[in-house]
């Protein structure tokens with residue numbers, strides 16, 4: 001296993017971390033606990049020493065499974081990462097209850113790496129309102145938390161603001177070769193590293209979209225490489241080559257996936273990427289971008305919609321659907337997401353949005369296609 005060190009806190013971690021959000025299921029759809037425990041322990045036996053869970057993962061079962069897997073001497077071998085889902089906390093007391101539930105589920109006295117989960121503008125306001133940071137500091141003093149960090153999903157500008165707002169010990173951002181200029185992006189990675197804050201990478205394979213249902217034009221490009229590698233290998237290499245990356249999280253849901261990821265991460269030439277190979281990855285990224293059907297820039301000039309549709313986000317889901325080979329995970333995420341808001345099929349065709357769109361996008365047509373594609 002390869003290891004890197006979180007600069008500010010001097011914690012040595014495996015370059016590959018285990019995300020505990022997806023596990024094998026039994027026939028009735030329930031998580032196969034024994035299998036999940038075996039996968040976590042096999043990961044630790046292979047040298048992985050960072051296990052990432054969260055309160056909402058698998059409706060709480062993830063924390064329980066991690067707790068079970070870390071019995072019999074495994075707890076001492078790893079850093080546990082867990083997170084506060086501030087959007088679920090009704091008030092300060094409930095926030096504290098959530099924290100105590102996490103300790104109970106994990107069956108541990110302390111959480112090594114504690115993150116504010118999914119920081120964005122509304123969640124950050126809630127962090128302030130419920131005084132989460134003073135509470136986490138109190139927990140740190142009591143020894144119930146070792147290090148405080150945050151995971152992030154918002155603009156680069158807001159990332160900069162959050163980074164300067166608190167003496168963070170580490171942070172977690174979404175990054176892969178398709179998202180290099182999205183959210184915190186490469187710029188955010190470099191900025192955090194400049195400030196001495198270690199960076200954990202999530203979504204290295206874009207939720208599996210970069211490794212399954214590869215469009216033929218993209219596959220042709222990969223096939224043209226002098227040294228043949230799997231799409232996962234290219235994605236991990238692209239990240240590992242950057243010294244600012246401290247740890248790459250991957251949600252491994254089978255032994256096969258775990259073994260494949262370990263093979264990639266431990267390969268001798270993992271951090272070597274030639275100029276030719278970098279060019280090839282850029283070409284693949286351009287090809288994926290070419291497949292984007294509706295080039296929405298996310299400017300939001302089309303809003304507000306009288307039906308309260310979040311037009312740019314709906315278009316983003318539909319673009320992802322087309323670009324990444326109609327991947328089932330896009331559909332699942334879309335269905336999850338629309339459960340909290342309005343569907344593409346709620347569009348009444350008034351075309352108010354189209355009149356304001358600087359890209360002249362046929363929004364009504366796009367939403368019609370999206371609702372047909374996602375069946376909702």
Ligand code: SF4
Nearest residue numbers: 305347348350351353
């Ligand atoms: S056409 Fe549809 S998406 Fe556009 S403003 Fe009207 S209801 Fe909203």
Ligand code: SF4
Nearest residue numbers: 296297299300302357
């Ligand atoms: S105005 Fe057009 S480009 Fe801007 S967010 Fe709306 S659909 Fe996208």
